[in-house]
Amino acid sequence: MKTFPVKVGIRNQLLLKIETDQGVFGWGESGLSGRELAVSATLRHFEQFLVGQDPFRIGRIWQELYRSQYYEGGRVLQAAVAAVDIALYDLKGKALGLPVYELLGGRQRDVVPTFASTSAAPGEAMIEQARMLVEHGWTALRLSPSGAEEKSVYEPREHIAETARWCVAAREALGPDVVLGIDYHHRLTVAEAASFCQKMSSGTLDFLEEPIRAETPSAYAALRRLTDIPFAIGEEFTSKWDAVPFVEQDIHQFNRVDVCLAGGLTEAMKIAGWSEAHYVDMMPHNPLGPICTAASIHFAAAVPNFAWLETRASPAETHLGFDDDAIFPIQPKLDGAIYRVPDGPGLGVEVNEDLVERAEFRFWEAPHLQRRDGSVTNW
CATH class of the missing domain: 3.30.390.10 (Enolase-like, N-terminal domain)
Structure with missing residues (x-):
């Protein structure tokens, strides 16, 4: 190993x-x-x-x-x-x-649809990015919340109204057919998330991702009673046991399971089966590199209850560089807004081991955010 x-x-x-x-x-x-x-x-x-x-x-x-x-x-x-x-x-x-x-039960689909994310802050640039993604074939998009770029101070109440206003503007600009969601990266409380939802008319958003932390399912259940926007939750899940209360209490509609965090493909398949029984669609979290992407594609190919796979390789996020071709000379590549299901053995990824052996590890920290009073808040 x-x-x-x-x-x-x-x-x-x-x-x-x-x-x-x-x-x-x-x-x-x-x-x-x-x-x-x-x-x-x-x-x-x-x-x-x-x-x-x-x-x-x-x-x-x-x-x-x-x-x-x-x-x-x-x-x-x-x-x-x-x-x-x-x-x-x-x-x-x-x-x-x-x-x-084939080891997961065989292929249920030939292509894996994806959703792409805007990287610009809410405003005209975000809407232009969204238009560009639609022109490139995406029918499902995730928008950016105001303040997402903050590296030190974040006050949710200063950003909620602005984010809601630009979500409405995006819906008006893109029309009714495009699936629109937003990821709040568990930065809000129940009250803040409810206020955000209530500042938009019904139908503005098709999903709200991770508005609050997932440690307390009853808090999500309370928020569920305050809004009709479908929830996309699950990237924090590490096992079927984490997913159980959300699935069995019908709290969320999209399960954001991450195969590289929730115990791999073995456990993700069990979570998918449990979700299927409650008509919850899988919408895998995929923020890492080509191995995570490939594993998620095979998972998406093998489950019936699948919506979209997250991609961070769209034209709006090419600056991320997670899919370096020198390190991963063979890897899944987007075909428009889809990944084609591969037919080669294994995952279908090759790694340049000489390069990774010489590659440097650099400590990286997510932003340590605080409120204006000096207290710590979520990134």
Whole structure:
């Protein structure tokens, strides 16, 4: 097991390579941005008992990784589990000469539709970006909230009205057919999120993503009673147990599961099945590199209840650089606003190991935001 915490584009990625004594190997990725070294250390612990095991026993290995410690779950452990799980699926697919989705029940769709995000702050530039994305084929867009670019001070009440005003303007400019949502990155309270929703007429937004933190499902249930906008929640989930109250209480309509955080493909498929039973569509979180994208494409191909996959490779976000062609010479590429489902073995990603071995790790911190009174708030 080899771990590579490396700077790719504007932030780090943690890649994992699992090798076998038969010469077959697989690549995985962890989804805990900003805390890659913590996950890397966990993978060193896992290595002590994984080496020597049969890599085809993916489900059993998942259970051993999860249950064979007193403190189950949590984001660091589950991000490490996810990296192992994805690498094992890649490895097994290569060994059998099959794409990963064949190991998940087979392909249910030929293409994977995506949603793209604007990167400009709310204003005319944001609407122009949205128009450009529609011209490039996107029918589902995620808008930017006011204040998202702040690096030090963030006061939600100073931005809610402006964001709502530009969401209305975007709907008027783009028409009724484009799916529009916004990601508040869990920066709001229930009262602030309700105020934001109430400043727009019904039908302005098709989804509201992560308006508040997901630690307390009852808080989301309270917000659910205050607005009719569908919720897109789940990028913070690390397991089926995190998803249970949201699914079973019918709180959200789109599940934003991240295969690189929620225990990999093994666990994501279980979350998808539970969601299907409640008519919740999967809308995977995909903010990392090509391995995360590829794993998410195979997941999207294999589940029936799928809406859109997040892409950060649209013309509005090319500055991010997460998909460096030198490091990932073979990787999924957008075809307009879709990813075509691959038919090669494994995930369909190749990594230039010489480059990642020499690549530099640089500490990266998300902005540490505070309010004007000096207290700490969410990024």
